[in-house]
Amino acid sequence: MSRLSAGTLSLTLLMAALVSCTGDEKGTDTSTGDGGTDTGDTGEEPDPVWESVSIESSKSVTGLFVSAQDEAWISMGGGQTRLFQSGSWTTVDIEVEDQDLNGIWGSGSGSSATVVTVGDAGFIGTWTGATWEITDVGTTNFESVDGPFETDLMAVGWGGIYSNASGEWTYVNITGGHRFNHVWYDGAIGAAVGEEGALGLYSKGVWTIIQEPERRAFYGVSGTGPNDIWAVGEKGTVLHWNGTEWEDLSPEVGEYGIWAVWAPNASNVFIVGNSGLAMVRRSGVWEELPTGTNKNLYAVGGTGLSDVWAGGGFGTVLRYQP
Secondary structure, eight states: OEEEETTTOOOOOOSOOOOOOOGGGGSBOOOOSOOSOOOSOOSOOOOOOSEEOOOOOSBOEEEEEEEETTEEEEEETTTEEEEEETTEEEEOOOOOSSOOEEEEEEESOGGGOEEEEEEGGGEEEEEOSSSEEEEEOOSSOEEEEEEEETTEEEEEETTEEEEOTTSSOEEEOOTTOOOEEEEEEOSSEEEEEEGGGEEEEEETTEEEEEEOTTOOOEEEEEEEETTEEEEEESTTOEEEEOSSEEEEOOOSOTTOOEEEEEEEETTEEEEEEGGGOEEEEETTEEEEOOOSOOSOEEEEEEEETTEEEEEEGGGOEEEEOO
16 A cells, blocks of 8 residues: 655555546547556456436536435536436526536435536536526636535636635635646535646645645545545546545556546445446445446446446436445
């Protein structure tokens, strides 16, 4: 096990370098779902353990909010948002000019759900139950949004970090000009990850940003508390913050890019990535969860261990209900 501490920043690279796919794929998905090297398994493909509830689309599912056992919202390339209810998808029209929506957050369910989606050119849309309220922050692309309440959210992108805790969206001044791809924030503790190995931790109102020595891009982050935060990215990288240092807990997946992570509790973490990769780490052991697709998967989340969703290229949406 190799480790990266905030003090020494030393990390042993487990895998050889390979250029993995970039975030540009996540809008109109022109990829074939490859994006990773052969893992060496020449046997028959295992039976998938996920159910497909996919949409016919050339656009990618970029983010998801699972609001109830059989209810989910997704953001997509091309400025689309959709809602899954009663076993089918409904398009929830939003006034955006074919710009990609890159992330989505929500609370509540049914008619009481509040949903916030973010996207290109500083776009923020808030669903109030009947219509979308549109905000244009005037920054570059937002990639992700998260938080405990509608009035306490953080949105990140290649223009930095923004917060709405003051009542309006304001820029969080952080030295370094980091380009962030994803954020996790519970109201007290937070983390943001991005390009050039950017790993950010938030506590007591202060952001601390370091750069992983190999400068690998990180695409997703999730956590359960100050001693349990997960970051995933290119070259099959999975890092875990244990409260003191970043541990490298990468699974043996060759050079597959890992796009998203979801930690429902301290004992379980789900990851998804290139070519339909999906895995869960239970009690310290990685287990493959065959998806039956070769499409890249860009988002993962759920209501609990028995209801996990993943979304990705060409309208792919999967459900795992063991």
